[in-house]
Amino acid sequence: MLIQIPEVLSPEALDRCRAVLTGADWADGRITAGTQSARVKQNLQLPELCEASLAIRQIVLDALNRNALFFSAALPKRIFPPLFNRYEGVYNAFGNHIDNAVRTCAATGARIRTDLSATLFLSNPDDYDGGELVIEDTYGEHAVKLPAGDMVLYPGSSLHRVEPVTRGARLASFFWIESMVRExxxxxxxxxxxxxxxxxxxxxxxxxxxxxxxxxxxxxxxxxxxxx
The missing domain is CATH 1.20.5 (Single alpha-helices involved in coiled-coils or other helix-helix interfaces)
Known part of the structure; x- marks a missing residue:
């Protein structure tokens, strides 16, 4: 089940996030990839415990805590601390992969089962070409490219990819949710x-x-x- 959650971040919150991301030090996105996904992952990512990640993460978590639609759709028990990625230039795509079933938080060592995956778009769709999140399910492929501030939730078991970005830069937050209701x-x-x-x-x-x-x-x- 794919669920779009509109306006998770307000325009003011988006501005604060982008201001931090503008001066951030990006690293190779493979730092958090599993064995299979590392072979097809070609993007940039903020280190999990860097100052920029910590600042923006709290903005995202505060917004999620206020969002009734997110709670209804995810029934969250635990949320993996939101991460942030960038697709641009030669770091522009992420091939077909399935997310790891369990993720370990760098700060606490806590393990989280990834029942749901989430992508929160931080760039306006007109600011870049390509970059669609393509999710496969029993009904075929679904290409997702949402307005800045909107988020998509989908099963963590889904095969998915990010299409190459051919112009501009695609910024997003991504994370996983362990739900109170596993099935x-x-x-x-x-x-x-x-x-x-x-x-x-x-x-x-x-x-x-x-x-x-x-x-x-x-x-x-x-x-x-x-x-x-």
């Missing part, structure tokens, strides 16, 4: 139910059917959620 289909069901409840409450208020469905949602979440 993709259960998360999908809960998300669709939550969205239906919101629509029902908008049209009918807190009617008996809306209250009943809300109870069903929370009882399913109570059955399936792992919060330890």
């Amino acid at each position: 993709t289909e259960r998360r999908r069901l809960l998300f669709e139910m939550d969205m239906a409840i919101l629509q029902l409450r908008e049209t009918q208020g807190d009617s008996p059917p809306a209250i009943s469905l809300t109870g069903c949602y929370h009882n399913l979440l109570r059955m399936w959620a792992d919060v330890q």
Whole structure:
């Protein structure tokens, strides 16, 4: 399930992020790649614990904590500290790969299961050519290139790639989420139910059917959620 989450970052937050990224010291993106993905990864990345990463990371995490749609879609238990990459010049693409199932945080050593992958776009689509995030699922390929500040969530098990950037620079934040609900289909069901409840409450208020469905949602979440 691919879910677009619009306006995760405000224009002001985007400006702050870009100001830091402008003067940042970029490194070879293969510093966080697994054995297979290192063969096809050709981009730049901020070191995980550098000053620029730490400054922008908090902006992204604060925005995620305020975003109700993100919470509904991901049901996050743990979020891997957001990372930042750049595609430009000869460092312009990332071939087909699947993300590692478990990531280890450099700062704490904590391990996070990558149930969901996320890409938060920081560059305006008109500022670069190419750079589409292409995600494959049972329905084929989906090319994603979103406005700056928007984010896409997709299963961490997905085969995906970033097409070559042929003009300009593509800046983005990427990270992974360990969900309280591990199974993709259960998360999908809960998300669709939550969205239906919101629509029902908008049209009918807190009617008996809306209250009943809300109870069903929370009882399913109570059955399936792992919060330890």
